[in-house]
Amino acid sequence: MEQKKHWAVFTDNCSKKSHFIHRILSGNLPVGFEVLADQKGLLFSKTVIDRYMDEEDRHDTILIDHTGKQSLQTMSSGEQKKALLQYLINKTPDFLILDNPFDNLDTDSLIALKDGLAQQQHKISTIQLVSRRSDAFSFTTSTVRLKDRTIIPYNEKDTAEGQVLADSFFSAKIPPPLHSKDFPTETLIDCRNISVTYSNKPILNAINWTIKKGEFWQLIGKNGSGKSTLLSMITGDNHKGYGQALYLFGRKKGSGESVWEIKENIGYYTPAMTDKFSGLHAARNMLISGLNDSIGLYLHPTENQLNLAKQWLQLLGMWELRNVNFCELTLGQQRLIMAARAMIKHPPLLILDEPTAGLDDRSAALFVSLVNKIAQESQTAIIFVSHRKEPGLLPHHFYQLSMTPQGSIGEIL
């Protein structure tokens, strides 16, 4: 049997991935990829999932799930990826371009997806765009790097320097808030026997979790174990919290509080907030907008606000970039700005939901180093949600959701 080619294309946050993908799919092949001429290629990426999700939503239909039962919207990210891969394989492509296929995947789903692809390795060529070294397929036959728009040879040393750089990067202290306000009670969040069911399917089963001031938690659990569902209870967004013993910032859910009163206490960031963001806002204004709880600044900032933004930008090593449009920053820089934006008021609780997804090793290491610093130097409690044990992250506690047929149970590790 003819051996199929499998490329690992290492990207960093300056790589022009869309340009590269477009070239490959339109047949304008870069040097080294000529064997793909006249072959049928398909793209596996988060953008493709988002596109199908929009389409399913607009036409009220189900396109991807082979059982025709579940919409993409209601699937966990792992379920979405499995469903998309199967859907693409069924279309019998000659090659697949996989844009960071393992982001947001827990270890088991990652192994299942890797196995699924390995089984196809003699039938389908793959071009894996990969930002973390540990993610490259074992059956890769050729490794290159995408530098800006150009394919160049891969050099191991380029990524190895990331950790060293991150550890000594942030030298200044975390800037204090403009108005410091001590939260009156020690306990911020108290979930007592919280359960959630969707269409008779039990998702969360009797969750007990207390989060106190200044604690640093990592929330872990397999894809579909209910992490997002649990977060939506904590942020007050899920109506299934009513009538349960859910205490958010000292008040029982459903005791007359507004969602805004809950959210005032939370700094929140998940990459989906800016994935589709196209507004024209300078980096500094994006940061300051965290003071007004908007994404992008629509009011004139005060002297104090400008001064505070300066301190943050200097800490992040991005003062020179203050007037650059947020959308033009690298992915790693955008994430640092958004973490700082969520933290700028020093809220009692900071939630970071899969914040390193899609980052290269070096940018992920920088992000993790910033979060550790926030945990060390502030009174803010942190929930960091991530499937990977992020190298270098130093949470005080792990809260793990484990799936059972009666819904996920929670456990402090």
Ligand SMILES: Nc1ncnc2c1ncn2[C@@H]1O[C@H](COP(=O)(O)OP(=O)(O)OP(=O)(O)O)[C@@H](O)[C@H]1O
């Ligand atoms: N609105 C909904 N209707 C029906 N099922 C839902 C809904 N929202 C979530 N689910 C289901 O609940 C389960 C838990 O989903 P959730 O998104 O909370 O998991 P997760 O741990 O965050 O997953 P991932 O890590 O993949 O993002 C999944 O099986 C999902 O399909």
